Amino acid sequence: MKKIFQPFATVNKQTVMTMVAVQVVITLLLWHTMSAGLIPKPAKVASAFVQLLGSKLLLDNILVSLLLTLKAMLYSILITLLFAYLSVLPFFRSVALFIVKCRYLTLTGLIFIFTLLTKDGSELKLSLLVFGIVPFFVTSFLSVIVNINPQEYELCKTLGYNNWQTLYEVIIIGKADQVFEILRQNFAISWLMITMVEGLSMSEGGIGTLLIKYNKYNDLTNVLALQLVIFVIGLCFDYLLGTMRHWLFPYSKLKEVKAS
């Protein structure tokens, strides 16, 4: 018991589970006792959550949003890899660095330009998402490249590799597992943007559209239930990407075990 309040103390799995369960119960109790008036109580949200899960409406909208997010992430990672790999060539370094700085551009200010450049709502949503995600992906991947252990390059040199072979071995092959880690870490960003982007073209539906509709009618119970759905899907993806990374690149798991 004392241990859980000690700095850097390691606790066993059972203690962690108990601790988390207690924390969840405390949060729910606080929520239950402090919510009054407009804010719905946890039981009400839970019942709306169960109801939502059983509805076709939610499933259809989730599929629309997931498809759009996955498409955007696929395009984004391809663009990211291209620019990240090219960033080791001096000519493209400035381009990659510019993309990193594009994190500070707001999507709202660019909607009009993107509307002019795209054919329909679906294309508009996809391009806005890709434009929003890529700078975050590139930032993460560039930091992976910058933090490469110099001994990785030195070992390549001692094996007689030229610079292209070194790029292939150390960055393309050696950091392939990091692509999944970047996807996992930045999935939240794309998930965050989806609600905003889907609000632009509501005819195709999606979780974002559903959320906007519930907000519009002040249906706070369903808003919170939907947030819970979004949260759970996020957690599932986080787990899925982590598992895929460990399955495809077994050494990534060994690294984590050693680090912990």
Next chain:
Amino acid sequence: MTQHTKEEVLLQATDVQLTFDRSILRDINFCIRNITRPGVLQGQVVTLIGRSGIGKTQLFKILSGLQSPTSGQVTINNNKPVKAGDMGVIFQNYYLFEWRTVHQSLMLAAKKNKALFGREKQTIEQYAEQFQLTGHLNLYPQQLSGGQRQRVSIMQQLLKGSNFILLDEPFSGLDVCMLDKAVEMLLQVSLSDELKTLIIVSHDIENSVAISDTVYILGNEPGKEGATIKKEIDLIERDLAWQKHIKQERRFMETIEEIKACL
């Protein structure tokens, strides 16, 4: 003194200087010759000894071609300036690609050796057996112990086919049992080919000297900035080379004391 002949120059360091914001190395001159012994297949083992922080690792990098000297040059094989990839290099922490299994890492090195063309797999298996790593070929570096990593590093550089093997502090961090094994392994490597040349850069005087034929002491001279070769000790002349139990000999201990006094 054991009968031997010093023949052609294998490696020559001439007036090597290294300066960053201050002088690190200056006037480094030494030469490694092919030593032959009648009836014995024997390579060369040279040790560069110096205190911590004296510039040993920098000299190690210059010798391996990973770092260009400010002036001067290191040449190998008939006056050819050394470049990265010419030497087999074993780093202090036995670095290996974490994303490659032992077999894959060894294959990368074997593929670079034209002499092994078509026989890479068999050669890896032979080496693995020799170095007691057969059961570890499908493991990742994270799954290996320090000693196993060291053996894989050495195997990797041997498979690459270079006659020169540079070792940076090969004995640091090894327990007594592993230390003996490491010494034995290095001797085994040095005896594998006439031209095989091991260059050990270390501050572990006793273990390095025990397996060497020549010792160079790297140190500072009063009033001069930057380390240089202060002394060369020919262990063959002193009849201290190539003897298994030399560490127990009194004259060996005296040489160790002489080296310590010089540092």
